[in-house]
Amino acid sequence: MFSGVGTPTLKWDGTCVMFDGAGLWARREVRPGKQAPAGFVALSTDEETGKTVGWEPMAQSGFARWHAEAEAAAHGPFEPGTYELLGPKVNGNPDAFPGRVLMRHAWAPDALDEDVKTALSDFDGLRDWLHARPYEGVVWHHPDGRMAKIKGRDFPRAQPGS
Numbered sequence: 001m002f003s004g005v006g007t008p009t010l011k012w013d014g015t016c017v018m019f020d021g022a023g024l025w026a027r028r029e030v031r032p033g034k035q036a037p038a039g040f041v042a043l044s045t046d047e048e049t050g051k052t053v054g055w056e057p058m059a060q061s062g063f064a065r066w067h068a069e070a071e072a073a074a075h076g077p078f079e080p081g082t083y084e085l086l087g088p089k090v091n092g093n094p095d096a097f098p099g100r101v102l103m104r105h106a107w108a109p110d111a112l113d114e115d116v117k118t119a120l121s122d123f124d125g126l127r128d129w130l131h132a133r134p135y136e137g138v139v140w141h142h143p144d145g146r147m148a149k150i151k152g153r154d155f156p157r158a159q160p161g162s
Helices: 064-073 110-116 122-130
Strands: 007-011 014-021 024-030 041-045 052-055 081-086 101-104 137-141 148-153
Touching: 007 148, 024 064, 064 081, 064 101, 081 148, 122 137, 122 148
Parallel strands: none
Antiparallel strands: 007 137, 014 024, 014 081, 024 052, 041 052, 081 101, 137 148
């Protein structure tokens, strides 16, 4: 959140993919000293870790087969945008999807969406709110397009008596 401004949405625990209207891309992180894959489009480099984040063509991604399964199971064409690939063998499938799915970012079923809108914005309140739920985290969307992501694991567990 940005000084109390922003709309919270559910942070799904999968892997990010993008449809740019023409092609499919998988989010990829390249560590310092490693060669970027062919066709890699760099987005940014973390100055502290040296890791570069960007997109690689889906066809060469380790997630290509699972993405194809999710796409085949989808109803209708995809709109350009980013999605989370979820399901078995994707980040351990903590959300327990029975099959592979593509979930549009910033979308969740109504009950989850309504719950996420109750996320608190102070440090202790947000920590306790996240630790009381099975969600990976929350993404706040500022009206100007900026986003801020926070995960439950970003908060240390409160110690008894503290």
